[in-house]
Amino acid sequence: MIETFVALFAAHVLADYVFQSTKVAQNKHKFTYLAYHGLIVFATATALTGTFGAPVVILTALHIATDAIKARRPNTINAHLGDQLIHLATLAIIAYAAPTLWATGLWATAPEWLPHALLLTSGAIFATRAGGFAVGILMSQYGSDFSKDSLPGGGAMIGFLERGLIYVLVLAGLPIGIGFLVAAKSVLRFETPKEGSTAENRKRSEYVIIGTLASFGWAILVSLAVVLLLSQLTDLGIALPKP
Numbered sequence: 001m002i003e004t005f006v007a008l009f010a011a012h013v014l015a016d017y018v019f020q021s022t023k024v025a026q027n028k029h030k031f032t033y034l035a036y037h038g039l040i041v042f043a044t045a046t047a048l049t050g051t052f053g054a055p056v057v058i059l060t061a062l063h064i065a066t067d068a069i070k071a072r073r074p075n076t077i078n079a080h081l082g083d084q085l086i087h088l089a090t091l092a093i094i095a096y097a098a099p100t101l102w103a104t105g106l107w108a109t110a111p112e113w114l115p116h117a118l119l120l121t122s123g124a125i126f127a128t129r130a131g132g133f134a135v136g137i138l139m140s141q142y143g144s145d146f147s148k149d150s151l152p153g154g155g156a157m158i159g160f161l162e163r164g165l166i167y168v169l170v171l172a173g174l175p176i177g178i179g180f181l182v183a184a185k186s187v188l189r190f191e192t193p194k195e196g197s198t199a200e201n202r203k204r205s206e207y208v209i210i211g212t213l214a215s216f217g218w219a220i221l222v223s224l225a226v227v228l229l230l231s232q233l234t235d236l237g238i239a240l241p242k243p
Helices: 002-017 022-026 031-049 054-071 077-097 114-140 154-171 176-190 198-232
Strands: none
Touching (some): 002 031, 002 054, 022 031, 031 054, 077 114, 114 198, 154 176
16 A cells, blocks of 8 residues: 555656646646646556556546646645645545555566655655745745845755755754754854845844745655655665654
8 A cells, every 4th residue: 555655646746746837837727737737647647556547547536626626726825735735635545445556557566666766756856846836835925025135046946955955864864964954054044134124134034934944844744754654665674764
């Protein structure tokens, strides 16, 4: 069952955060774009489970239905997180109802490390790229004035790198390194006072703190979940950090 869930999760990550363009993501209220995304979901789920059958079709239908509902709601952080939680719950339900998708599929005789590789790769994408979208939606409610004097795309790149580092640190069993990462970022971001009033500087500081905590929190939660799932897969004789 765990291998099936991992394959479905990897398919979800690829469909939503690798093969989905910004144009498709912004136009899911239109049937053509929603149907196209559904084909991507079906293709990735079929390819990574190595099976073609009712569970994959049902998964695709539920994914499309969830996206169709979300597309007609404001793009708030609550709507985004709710959408992702529903998708993950759907994956878990399908994996529970059809636990042998992986064992009876094309990859049943693949090396034992393949599910681990799928999980590590999809987990990295979910921690970094998916986290970027979530943090971006959260921070959009505060406006963009506080980042207008930064390098173009600088904040997004910093967030991507810090989430990637956290992912590596947690999986390497070195979570203490996150504290040094926080300290380094604090020094670099706040060592030089910005021009403007005290109130404006306070707002700018709060903006950075909220974004940083959200980014760190997302990366830590995803990393811990990946460690937990890794512990449930076939033992490869590699010592894993405890979640």
